[in-house]
Amino acid sequence: MTDEHERRWRMALGETEDAGALSDRDMAISAALDALYQDSGGKGAGLGKSAPKVSRWLGDIREYFPGTVVQVIQKDAFDRLGLKQMLLQPEFLEALEADVHLVADLVSLRSAMPAKTIETARIVIQKVVDELMERLEKKTAEAIRGAINRSSRTNRPRFNDIHWPRTIQANLRHYQADYQTIVPEKLIGFLRQQRRITDLDEVTLCVDQSGSMATSVVYSSIFAAVMASIPSVQTKLVCFDTAIIDLTEELEDPVKVLFGVQLGGGTDINRAVAYCEERIERPSKSHLILITDLMEGGDAKALIARLMALKASGVNVIVLLALTDTGQPYYDKDMAGKVASLGIPVFACTPDQFPDLMATALRREDAQSWAATEDIKTVRPGEQSHE
Template sequence: MTEANERDRRWTLALGVDAAEDGGSALSDSDRRMSEALTALYGDGDDAPKKGRGGLGGSAPRVAKWLGDIREFFPAPIVQVIQKDAFERKGLRQMLLEPEFLATVEADVNLVADLVSLRGVMPEKTKETARIVIAKVVAELMERLERKTADAIRGSLDRSRRTNRPRFSDIDWPRTIQANLRHYQAEHRTVVPERLIGFMRRQRRIVDLDEVILCVDQSGSMATSVVYASIFAAVMASLPVVATKLVCFDTAIVDLTETLADPVEVLFGVQLGGGTDINRAVAYCEERIERPTKATFVLISDMYEGGNADALVDRLARLTLTGVNVIVLLALTDTGRPSYDPALSARVAALGIPVFACTPDQFPDLMATALRREDVHGWAADRDIKLIRSDG
């Protein structure tokens, strides 16, 4: 790049104007992302974003993704300055410092991702407010997902054995109704069962425990997936039939396995944003797999590798050869629509590894299928889930 071109590039970035709009050379993809991240906060140099450009308001891209972009393009000291400006210029500080405001916001998984992303610049009293909001959302998600996950993973019904204290989903209704016909209430046209009859579930011995390792990309674009993965890890860790590990990563690695008893604490251990070194994270997990033929390794990442992509593919191939059940989820979100690196994803799919995205409602059945060592490709196809093909 000539000195003149570099000067034009710097002025373009400083002014927040795409050179292509003025007849000059277009910014590179990387520079364009940097410009959009800065424009979202600083606009035309005043407090108002430019027309047609994104801000940090409700209609803007996710705050967590914006923070991830900022961390990717600037060193830590500059990131801190930009984050503090975001608090002042866009009202983020006011929002997070007012419990009454947070109490009236429709809290959801996206808000949790934002609060987790911003916690590094929160004062301590604000963190307590954030914890309350996060705990509320986590409790709601746990209520929605825990039962289904537990039932799916604990094991299939053992129809050769009966119990009088079945879970609701395990009740044998024909036998229960037959056993309680004498309690028929004619005026209500119903049977009031005094004794339930149901099926028992097959239980595994401790020595036969399956290992589940969730390796989760915590770059800004994966914020919602991180929240859901953390909650599922906490649910599975509470089950006596699986040994669950949770590892989150960007260019650094955070092993959150010891905090799985407290999902809120898990989320406060996540650092959303920054670069990505998938290969390094997979290497860390590989060293902690104790019984490969009893292990299911779930890599949750958009596969934008900032590390060694060739080494990553070789490592995943080696894991499958040792008997590890490897699955790559490009996203774990309510939409199930990922943004991902198609080239690297296709290379991984060529190893015979299932590569796709799924929703939180699908995840329990996916894990049950994986733990039974059934065909995950077939499971996904039966649900019209788009699988990444080896030819891209």
């Protein structure tokens, strides 16, 4: 066995006594892991619930491990040691590696936070929101703007409106052999028309805020804020459990939106869809993106009938079982199969896929076919649980 193999085995087994193969850094890493993963009766002082001790420990794991591993270890700490109460302490909160899951935890705990902790929580949430906006905003805006109809041709298009195949074809005679390129004399593209309010597409994100949908709520809020900044579409955000919160007027501030969400509680999907239905003015120009695990606590039969009526009226209805980075969604398979039988696409997607999904929806293209090209598993009509 090589020294490196011995080192790795000792680290994996927690054998640090007489461990000549381990450096001081290795010993520190082992101690940080032992503090969390050692049984209470074993060696190691453990973390307990001392904020200073936990904050120092968080600093250690952030030094020794990459961010993705830190997030896993943090989650294990919350699960094993019940550290969610620690989030109520600003000094602890400041030491955490911020990600979308932490935002969901903070949103769910905000009613229990003292005022000084809420301010710290806002700062942490703002940081995550800014990072997500930077990652998702450009792609979302480009996808949605690109899906809006362009009807009038022009020889003076803006750069983003140039139709490159037609421009190249019209300028082939201007090919420059020395430079192996075409110098276009004439640009061909489409002139975006100023669209009247009655021509605008309406997009309603109707989002289940029950506890299991926490990360989907965070991402949905970010996307709603991005889409609300695009004048080509009218965007609404409605969150629900057994109650309904219309956050459309708050979309200029994603952090304010997230603090308006109340995670947890029951689920009345039918009531939420009814609320959205009442506010749809032009069904043929409307898109309802229902983001839920379909665990209906209200009137399931009425929900199916309502979705059927919305689709028949011309509303473009899509059901997302989750909007998260990873993982298979947990959902009501029987209900999902019934919804799919209405001809409504039912599947989960990642935040990186969502902009293209919205572009597909706005073009009124087949979301089911789009999902197939993305290798996304969709729910089959009539699918039932066999558990």
